[in-house]
Amino acid sequence: KAGVTQTPRYLIKTRGQQVTLSCSPISGHRSVSWYQQTPGQGLQFLFEYFSETQRNKGNFPGRFSGRQFSNSRSEMNVSTLELGDSALYLCASSLLLSGASSPLHFGNGTRLTVT
Amino acid sequence: SQQGEEDPQALSIQEGENATMNCSYKTSINNLQWYRQNSGRGLVHLILIRSNEREKHSGRLRVTLDTSKKSSSLLITASRAADTASYFCATDARNSGGSNYKLTFGKGTLLTVNP
Numbered sequence: 419k420a421g422v423t424q425t426p427r428y429l430i431k432t433r434g435q436q437v438t439l440s441c442s443p444i445s446g447h448r449s450v451s452w453y454q455q456t457p458g459q460g461l462q463f464l465f466e467y468f469s470e471t472q473r474n475k476g477n478f479p480g481r482f483s484g485r486q487f488s489n490s491r492s493e494m495n496v497s498t499l500e501l502g503d504s505a506l507y508l509c510a511s512s513l514l515l516s517g518a519s520s521p522l523h524f525g526n527g528t529r530l531t532v533t
Numbered sequence: 534s535q536q537g538e539e540d541p542q543a544l545s546i547q548e549g550e551n552a553t554m555n556c557s558y559k560t561s562i563n564n565l566q567w568y569r570q571n572s573g574r575g576l577v578h579l580i581l582i583r584s585n586e587r588e589k590h591s592g593r594l595r596v597t598l599d600t601s602k603k604s605s606s607l608l609i610t611a612s613r614a615a616d617t618a619s620y621f622c623a624t625d626a627r628n629s630g631g632s633n634y635k636l637t638f639g640k641g642t643l644l645t646v647n648p
Binding site: 461466506524525526527529 | 563564566568573574575576577578581583621623625634635636637638639640641
């Protein structure tokens with residue numbers, strides 16, 4: 419079974435631009451969660467989608483948004499990029515909602531650098 | 534803020550030795566999970582322990598959970614150089630609205646196993 423695929427692997431953007439990251443979950447998984455990882459803050463939960471609906475949201479500004487398609491693939495978008503948005507963005511899929519004792523399967527992330 | 538906090542932040546041992554990492558959390562949980570992350574990669578699920586379990590084994594891994602102390606420990610026996618990674622505990626916690634659970638990660642323990 420193919421794992422979670424995130425594209426692109428690396429991105430370099432300038433302040434003020436916007437970016438879209440993509441995540442393809444493991445086949446059959448209906449939940450996709452997004453996390454931001456930085457050295458200072460660690461892993462911060464962004465949001466979770468299940469069956470195309472956002473089921474949970476972290477404490478991030480409205481510049482961070484996401485969506486999920488009918489095939490469970492997900493995208494997240496960050497608008498008006500700031501230097502502090504530089505991070506590793508991780509996507510994870512699971513069979514059930516993440517709080518339902520369902521382990522997360524992570525992709526290798528997208529490394530975003532904002533200059 | 535982080536729900537789980539790992540201790541120590543960094544641990545360096547020799548191959549063959551045992552490694553113990555601890556996790557403390559703040560609120561009641563349904564389950565606690567441990568993940569491993571190799572540098573620059575995604576997280577890999579290691580083990581899940583439910584709140585009504587006290588101990589669980591998987592290969593060279595042993596996890597304990599003490600809900601009265603709100604703490605868990607991960608023991609890796611007979612460590613190998615390939616075990617070098619960051620280890621995270623994750624707990625399910627209700628979001629601020631109280632309606633859904635989300636997995637919240639600690640900042641991790643960086644384990645270095647020297648050959």
